[in-house]
Structure formats: structure tokens, C-alpha cells
Amino acid sequence: MNTVTVKAYAKINLGLDVLRKRADGYHDVCMIMQSLELHDKVTIHKKKDEGIVVRTNLSYLPCNQDNLVYKAAALFIQTQGIKDGLFLELEKYIPVAAGLAGGSSDAAATLIGLNQMYQTGLPLVELQKLGVKLGADVPYCLMLGTALSEGIGEVLTTLPSMPACTILLVKPDISVSTKYVYENLKLNESSLHPDIDSMKKALSNRDLYTLTKTMDNILQSVTVKDYPIISDIKDKMKELGALTSLMSGSGPTVFGIYQNRELAKKALNYFRKHRNYGKQVILTTPYWPMQEHQ
Numbered sequence: 001m002n003t004v005t006v007k008a009y010a011k012i013n014l015g016l017d018v019l020r021k022r023a024d025g026y027h028d029v030c031m032i033m034q035s036l037e038l039h040d041k042v043t044i045h046k047k048k049d050e051g052i053v054v055r056t057n058l059s060y061l062p063c064n065q066d067n068l069v070y071k072a073a074a075l076f077i078q079t080q081g082i083k084d085g086l087f088l089e090l091e092k093y094i095p096v097a098a099g100l101a102g103g104s105s106d107a108a109a110t111l112i113g114l115n116q117m118y119q120t121g122l123p124l125v126e127l128q129k130l131g132v133k134l135g136a137d138v139p140y141c142l143m144l145g146t147a148l149s150e151g152i153g154e155v156l157t158t159l160p161s162m163p164a165c166t167i168l169l170v171k172p173d174i175s176v177s178t179k180y181v182y183e184n185l186k187l188n189e190s191s192l193h194p195d196i197d198s199m200k201k202a203l204s205n206r207d208l209y210t211l212t213k214t215m216d217n218i219l220q221s222v223t224v225k226d227y228p229i230i231s232d233i234k235d236k237m238k239e240l241g242a243l244t245s246l247m248s249g250s251g252p253t254v255f256g257i258y259q260n261r262e263l264a265k266k267a268l269n270y271f272r273k274h275r276n277y278g279k280q281v282i283l284t285t286p287y288w289p290m291q292e293h294q
């Protein structure tokens with residue numbers, strides 16, 4: 001096999017709680033992750049001469065060792081003793097620096113692709129051990145679906161699939177640093193923590209309505225204050241029929257959950273016409289790796 005293509009799926013956080021800051025500077029989190037149909041594509045080719053070359057359709061992304069596909073490929077060939085050179089083509093469709101784990105998912109897809117290409121047969125847990133060295137979200141991006149993510153993101157448990165729905169994404173034209181958000185998160189007795197247990201129960205009951213009423217992201221307490229555009233988008237999505245709307249990860253992307261696809265399409269058209277909310281507006285659905293919900 002000289003060429004392999006793997007899809008790299010985006011994720012949203014249906015729930016995001018931060019439990020504590022750890023001595024090593026990381027935070028212990030408790031998150032409910034959901035992958036989306038929205039995806040990038042990573043194509044890997046063997047090449048004759050040594051070294052890794054990356055090409056991407058986004059001119060502003062690094063193509064050197066700062067790109068997560070490069071990092072993932074370098075880690076894989078080094079740990080598996082592979083001598084070939086590699087040419088990696090990255091087609092980006094997931095908004096960048098958006099809270100949608102685009103880079104982490106590209107890294108995960110690269111590991112999966114190389115594991116196939118070289119028939120190294122590494123089981124998921126071994127790929128996840130490699131993946132966590134590249135980023136806390138990479139272990140989840142290797143498994144996908146609906147999952148509980150704990151620790152720094154590396155302790156993963158499969159959850160019952162999120163019920164079918166349509167999801168609207170709007171990324172405001174602002175950049176929000178993940179480091180800034182975590183540094184400015186105040187955790188004390190009066191912090192309002194999302195009710196992750198109720199969300200898990202709603203998932204078990206396949207109850208989209210209760211799920212959306214309990215969804216929450218503690219990081220919004222930082223970003224909504226500093227970037228009012230985030231609440232403007234959330235409010236507008238609800239006004240346009242979303243069951244709920246929430247910021248994903250450390251932002252700034254906001255997603256709205258729609259039970260009715262026609263309403264979601266109307267909301268999409270509204271945001272496409274009113275570009276002051278953000279120029280990146282995407283309609284998608286949850287992605288389930290096994291499609292076991294149908």
C-alpha cells in the first residue's frame with residue numbers, strides 16, 4: 001500500500017467541566033465529546049527519498065514540524081523504526097483554532113493511516129498512548145462517537161450515542177487562546193459545574209430534549225464575559241429554533257442543536273446573510289463510527 005486516505009472528524013463538547021488544576025499545570029476535566037460529520041482529509045503517500053513533506057490547502061497553516069500531521073508522522077515512524085520518506089496531503093475543512101479539535105483529529109487520522117499503510121497492527125490503546133504525546137484530545141479523536149473524557153482527556157469511556165439531530169456551527173471572527181481561557185477560569189465553591197451525570201442519563205434514555213436542557217460548558221464563564229459575540233450567536237441560534245446552543249471547547253465556535261432540519265437550514269441561511277456573527281458557518285450532523293444508532 002503506497003497511498004492511504006483517512007477522514008479526520010471534528011468534535012464538539014456536549015458538556016465540559018473543569019474539576020481542578022493539577023500540580024503539573026494541566027487541568028482535570030470531565031467532558032462529553034461528540035464527533036461530527038464535518039471532516040478534514042489526510043492522504044499519506046510513501047516517497048522515495050527520506051523526510052516528511054506536508055502540503056495543505058490553507059496557506060496560513062504551517063507545513064513544517066509545527067503541523068500536527070507532521071508531528072504525528074514523525075512520532076510514528078520514529079517509534080516503529082520506519083525509514084521511508086512520507087508525503088502528507090492535508091485537506092482542511094474544519095475551522096482552525098476553533099475549539100473543534102481539527103489539529104488533534106488530523107494527528108489521529110495520520111496515526112491511523114500509517115498503522116494501516118505499514119500493517120503495524122497497533123491496537124487502539126497503543127495508538128492512544130502515542131496520541132496523547134501529541135495532544136490531550138488526540139486519544140478521543142482516535143475513537144470518535146459519543147464518549148466521556150476524563151483525566152486531562154486521556155481517560156475515555158464510550159457512552160450511548162447522541163440522538164440524531166442537525167448541528168449548526170458558527171465561528172466568530174475572533175481568536176481565543178486556550179491558555180488564556182484556562183488561566184482565567186475561577187474555580188471555587190460557588191462555581192456552577194455542568195451536570196454531567198444528568199447528561200449521561202439523558203443519553204442512556206436517548207432523550208435529545210433533556211440532553212439539550214442539561215448541556216453546559218464551564219469555560220463559557222470566561223469567554224462570554226470577554227467576547228459578547230459568543231452570547232449574541234447563542235441567543236440568535238435559540239431565537240431561530242435551536243433546542244440549545246453552546247460554545248465548543250475553549251471556543252470560540254458556537255454550535256446550535258436542531259431537531260428539525262428545515263429550521264436548521266433557515267438558521268444557516270440567516271447566519272450566511274448576516275456575516276457580522278462570523279464568516280465560517282457550517283451545517284453538519286453527529287458522526288457515529290459504527291452507525292449503531294440507526
Ligand code: ATP
Nearest residue numbers: 066067068096097098099100101102103104106249
Ligand atoms: P482544540 O479543540 O483541540 O483546542 P482547536 O480547534 O482549538 O483545537 P486547532 O484547529 O487544532 O485548534 O489549531 C490550533 C493551532 O494549531 C492553530 O493555530 C494552528 O496553527 C496549529 N496547527 C498545527 N497543525 C494543525 C492542523 N493540522 N490543523 C489545524 N491547526 C494546526
